[in-house]
Amino acid sequence: MPFPELLIQGYRAFRSGRLAREQGRFRELAESGQSPDVMVIGCCDSRVSPEVIFDARPGELFVVRNVANIVPPYEPDGHAHGVSAALEFGVAALRVKHIVVLGHAHCGGVKAFADEAAPLSPGDFIGNWMRIMAPAAAKVGPRGGLSRTDYIMRLEQANVVNSLDNLMTFPRLRSLVEGGQIAIHGAYFGVATGDLLVRDETTGEFVPVAADERAPFLAR
Numbered sequence: 001m002p003f004p005e006l007l008i009q010g011y012r013a014f015r016s017g018r019l020a021r022e023q024g025r026f027r028e029l030a031e032s033g034q035s036p037d038v039m040v041i042g043c044c045d046s047r048v049s050p051e052v053i054f055d056a057r058p059g060e061l062f063v064v065r066n067v068a069n070i071v072p073p074y075e076p077d078g079h080a081h082g083v084s085a086a087l088e089f090g091v092a093a094l095r096v097k098h099i100v101v102l103g104h105a106h107c108g109g110v111k112a113f114a115d116e117a118a119p120l121s122p123g124d125f126i127g128n129w130m131r132i133m134a135p136a137a138a139k140v141g142p143r144g145g146l147s148r149t150d151y152i153m154r155l156e157q158a159n160v161v162n163s164l165d166n167l168m169t170f171p172r173l174r175s176l177v178e179g180g181q182i183a184i185h186g187a188y189f190g191v192a193t194g195d196l197l198v199r200d201e202t203t204g205e206f207v208p209v210a211a212d213e214r215a216p217f218l219a220r
């Protein structure tokens, strides 16, 4: 099978558009190296690309994506840990100032966990992986009278908070957060609405960002 035509066409558009405009920036970044201030931990979901949502330019975001934007707890057990390696690089080498855990609506990983469905794939990686969010589900509690949509949304947001909690199990990161050198944030993207919610650290609520700018835009 040939290289996907979608990618060839996309690359052509990138070359004549963005690359043409930003060639200088790419060259500069190649020479000076990257120094992004913001690290984003997001989901693999093809609808929630952080660079698209935050309209980011090359060099601005250090991104790690995995199924359901999960941060596993600190486990220096000699096994390979992808998120932990990215965190170590982002924190110790790049010295990012912000870490954002970006959750989203309609998250397949969270849904699979909620349904206690058979793993999405024939192997058992996803089931095992999603178990990391068990403390989040325990905090949300049983579905009770909640609609399925509301219940899943709560799980998705609790899963973001669980990842924030797990970030604090990394000793070096924890001391940087406590010393005010790094801030960690939770955010949630509504795929259908395009709304971005950011977690208020004091209340724990997810609050819409720029909602006032969006309302007139939608009314147009």
Ligand SMILES: [Zn+2]
Pocket: 043, 044, 045, 067, 068, 069, 104, 106, 107, 108, 109, 110
């Ligand atoms: Zn997802």
